[in-house]
Amino acid sequence: MQLLSISKKSVFFTLFGIFLMIQSHRQSKIPDAHVTCIYSEDCILPCTFPPSLEGVVFQWYKQETLIFSFLEDKDESVHSDISVFTDEVSHGNASLLLEDSSIRSRGQYKCVVNTTKSVWESNVIVKVEAPISGITIGVIPTQHVQCSSHGVYPAPLLKWSTDPSLARTSPQAVTRMSADSNDLFSIVSTLKKMSTNLNLTYICSITSKYSLQSWRASLLQTEMTVHFGQHLVIPCMAPKNIKNLTLTWTFISMNTHTDILTYYSETQRIQYYWADQGELDLYKALMGDGSLYLKYLGSKHSGTYVCTFTGFQVIHIVQTLVKNNVAKAISQADSSGFKLWMAALIVAAVALPCVIYCIYNKCKVSQLKHYGQDPQQDTEMQAMHKDNSVEDLPTENKPLAEYNNEDL
Numbered sequence: 270m271q272l273l274s275i276s277k278k279s280v281f282f283t284l285f286g287i288f289l290m291i292q293s294h295r296q297s298k299i300p301d302a303h304v305t306c307i308y309s310e311d312c313i314l315p316c317t318f319p320p321s322l323e324g325v326v327f328q329w330y331k332q333e334t335l336i337f338s339f340l341e342d343k344d345e346s347v348h349s350d351i352s353v354f355t356d357e358v359s360h361g362n363a364s365l366l367l368e369d370s371s372i373r374s375r376g377q378y379k380c381v382v383n384t385t386k387s388v389w390e391s392n393v394i395v396k397v398e399a400p401i402s403g404i405t406i407g408v409i410p411t412q413h414v415q416c417s418s419h420g421v422y423p424a425p426l427l428k429w430s431t432d433p434s435l436a437r438t439s440p441q442a443v444t445r446m447s448a449d450s451n452d453l454f455s456i457v458s459t460l461k462k463m464s465t466n467l468n469l470t471y472i473c474s475i476t477s478k479y480s481l482q483s484w485r486a487s488l489l490q491t492e493m494t495v496h497f498g499q500h501l502v503i504p505c506m507a508p509k510n511i512k513n514l515t516l517t518w519t520f521i522s523m524n525t526h527t528d529i530l531t532y533y534s535e536t537q538r539i540q541y542y543w544a545d546q547g548e549l550d551l552y553k554a555l556m557g558d559g560s561l562y563l564k565y566l567g568s569k570h571s572g573t574y575v576c577t578f579t580g581f582q583v584i585h586i587v588q589t590l591v592k593n594n595v596a597k598a599i600s601q602a603d604s605s606g607f608k609l610w611m612a613a614l615i616v617a618a619v620a621l622p623c624v625i626y627c628i629y630n631k632c633k634v635s636q637l638k639h640y641g642q643d644p645q646q647d648t649e650m651q652a653m654h655k656d657n658s659v660e661d662l663p664t665e666n667k668p669l670a671e672y673n674n675e676d677l
């Protein structure tokens with residue numbers, strides 16, 4: 270009985286031992302790893318196995334094609350931009366390093382490790398993402414707003430909205446996507462500006478498909494009619510809940526861009542470029558109010574003032590056209606006054622010789638009568654003079670007359 274039980278036990282242990290041997294020599298399958306490489310950056314594809322002191326042999330395959338093999342401390346790479354961390358192999362790390370990853374780096378990779386005890390195999394699914402690196406928004410002719418981003422992979426999503434949001438009309442946009450020679454996408458969307466009395470902010474959001482990072486660009490166009498000789502506050506509010514902003518004010522007049530100032534919220538520093546032409550209230554700026562203060566308005570101040578807030582994945586632009594209607598009327602009135610003076614001077618200049626001539630002529634006629642000479646010749650001269658004055662006056666008077674008609 271005892272013998273039997275011992276033999277039963279030995280059979281059991283023998284079977285268990287065989288099972289363990291089979292188990293250890295079986296290919297060990299590790300769950301697939303998912304890696305998202307960043308375009309043009311280095312990328313590590315993980316592959317780990319139980320550390321082994323004896324000779325380790327491993328290969329890396331991409332879509333069943335051998336791309337790298339490591340044999341007894343000698344690595345052989347098919348591509349120069351693929352390598353492993355040789356020093357890490359003894360620690361059970363056979364991870365692959367892809368340098369300068371491109372869109373073509375995408376795919377299914379396989380790592381096969383042979384140790385004396387077992388064979389380890391693991392799959393790595395590689396995606397490549399070129400994250401959104403910038404967003405632009407601007408006005409293009411014929412009343413359109415354009416939003417764009419370049420060098421993105423995979424193709425991002427773009428959405429328009431307005432603030433305040435218009436319940437009835439949803440923004441109608443034309444969005445175009447194109448790929449460059451590196452397979453990176455450019456997205457350009459054009460929206461027709463909506464006719465409304467409201468100060469409408471157009472908001473464009475571009476979202477990447479993998480990391481779901483969202484970039485936001487917004488634009489508000491408005492205008493102000495101002496008086497010369499006064500101060501002016503051009504409003505500009507930062508987007509809500511955005512920390513660490515940079516604010517720049519730029520002045521555009523006759524296609525010339527002039528930087529006014531830059532404000533950095535992180536350091537609370539203002540850098541002025543255009544001396545004495547505009548100021549920021551530092552306390553208000555801290556609260557997100559980036560309004561520009563212009564102390565004394567002159568004719569050189571009419572143009573477009575652009576306030577640009579840039580923060581993490583956000584840009585907000587306010588374009589304010591500053592017009593000088595009242596000042597224009599004053600300058601016109603000035604010039605009409607000047608013209609009246611000119612006309613008066615001309616009339617005087619023409620009239621005075623006439624008066625002198627007439628007085629002189631009267632004397633002359635009386636004198637001629639005295640001497641018995643015909644005054645006919647002088648009458649012709651007088652007519653000629655008259656012609657001259659008729660020719661001169663209307664041309665000088667014409668703008669004045671037109672002007673008065675317009676103005677009154």
Ligand SMILES: *[C@@H]1O[C@H](CO)[C@@H](O)[C@H](O)[C@H]1NC(C)=O
Nearest residue numbers: 313315316317354357362364
């Ligand atoms: C393998 O080694 C590389 C290089 O040192 C390291 O970046 C990586 O995290 C290691 N992988 C594991 C799983 O330890």
Ligand SMILES: *[C@@H]1O[C@H](CO)[C@@H](O)[C@H](O)[C@H]1NC(C)=O
Nearest residue numbers: 326327340381382383384388
């Ligand atoms: C690794 O192990 C597998 C399975 O035992 C074998 O087919 C293959 O030849 C081995 N590779 C090397 C390089 O030893």
Ligand SMILES: *[C@@H]1O[C@H](CO)[C@@H](O)[C@H](O)[C@H]1NC(C)=O
Nearest residue numbers: 466467468491492493504589
């Ligand atoms: C639009 O903005 C301008 C400049 O800030 C302001 O003067 C005007 O009153 C605003 N119009 C409306 C309808 O809110």
Ligand SMILES: *[C@@H]1O[C@H](CO)[C@@H](O)[C@H](O)[C@H]1NC(C)=O
Nearest residue numbers: 512513514515535579580581
């Ligand atoms: C704030 O923004 C600047 C410029 O974009 C950047 O250099 C800085 O690291 C940011 N600081 C923080 C705390 O995010």
